[in-house]
Amino acid sequence: MDAALIVDSVTITYPRTTAPVVQDISFSTPRGASFGLVGESGSGKTTLARAVVGLLRPTSGQIRFPGAERGRRPVQMVFQDPGSSLNPRLTVGESIAEVLRTTPHGRRDLVSRITDQLIMVGLDPAHANRFPRQLSGGQRQRVAITRALAAQPKVLVLDEVVSALDVSVQAQVLNLLKRLQAEQQLTYLFITHDLAVVRYMCDEVMVMNRGRVVESLAATTIFSRAEDSYTRELISAIPELRIGRAGA
Numbered sequence: 001m002d003a004a005l006i007v008d009s010v011t012i013t014y015p016r017t018t019a020p021v022v023q024d025i026s027f028s029t030p031r032g033a034s035f036g037l038v039g040e041s042g043s044g045k046t047t048l049a050r051a052v053v054g055l056l057r058p059t060s061g062q063i064r065f066p067g068a069e070r071g072r073r074p075v076q077m078v079f080q081d082p083g084s085s086l087n088p089r090l091t092v093g094e095s096i097a098e099v100l101r102t103t104p105h106g107r108r109d110l111v112s113r114i115t116d117q118l119i120m121v122g123l124d125p126a127h128a129n130r131f132p133r134q135l136s137g138g139q140r141q142r143v144a145i146t147r148a149l150a151a152q153p154k155v156l157v158l159d160e161v162v163s164a165l166d167v168s169v170q171a172q173v174l175n176l177l178k179r180l181q182a183e184q185q186l187t188y189l190f191i192t193h194d195l196a197v198v199r200y201m202c203d204e205v206m207v208m209n210r211g212r213v214v215e216s217l218a219a220t221t222i223f224s225r226a227e228d229s230y231t232r233e234l235i236s237a238i239p240e241l242r243i244g245r246a247g248a
């Protein structure tokens with residue numbers, strides 16, 4: 001298996017706390033695949049995600065990116081609320097430029113690269129001159145996605161990226177992510193409490209509860225095969241399976 005991300009026996013304990021919030025978690029994701037991490041609030045998903053992107057160091061265990069250049073962590077993260085992850089004082093173009101300046105680009109000028117980044121996520125190049133507050137939630141999330149991709153990652157950690165959006169906009173953003181994944185062979189770590197999103201987007205899914213793995217299974221079988229009582233509880237908590245309808 002050509003793995004892009006390997007999480008190996010990772011345990012994370014925050015300073016000044018005793019119990020680990022992530023306990024002995026292992027999984028790997030093939031290149032171009034999507035791995036779902038689900039579990040209710042407080043189960044440790046975001047903590048693990050922060051370790052994957054290097055924002056915190058595991059107390060024990062390892063996180064590896066096979067095939068990546070030495071010393072380079074080929075991963076970016078997109079957050080739930082682009083309103084707070086994008087700098088409100090920078091225009092969309094400046095925000096993307098900030099990242100583009102750090103990557104190799106041959107002879108192409110910055111403005112045409114910004115234009116390409118916007119077109120790639122279905123935005124009007126004229127949006128480069130707007131501030132985040134002048135965009136809709138869905139448009140802001142597209143900016144956050146293209147800004148993350150401007151860093152040329154191989155792995156994208158997507159933490160509740162559609163939870164704050166209207167249902168119809170959710171489907172558009174999920175379909176955009178699917179297209180980008182196919183075009184760029186991206187590997188996704190998809191964090192959500194929404195099992196319908198997981199079934200639509202992911203190949204495999206791992207269910208976490210209180211920092212531990214409850215079960216791991218193929219995403220398509222999550223509704224039919226989930227055996228653990230905790231997973232069944234999460235399933236029964238879903239108000240309706242809307243993605244099947246909106247996502248085609």
Ligand SMILES: Nc1ncnc2c1ncn2[C@@H]1O[C@H](COP(=O)(O)OP(=O)(O)OP(=O)(O)O)[C@@H](O)[C@H]1O
Nearest residue numbers: 014015017021039040041042043044045046047048
């Ligand atoms: N900086 C911190 N210091 C101490 N404990 C923390 C810190 N950040 C998170 N925690 C605790 O770690 C546990 C896991 O939190 P985490 O945010 O990873 O869960 P989560 O599954 O992502 O939840 P949510 O969906 O609400 O974001 C929680 O009990 C939380 O209170």
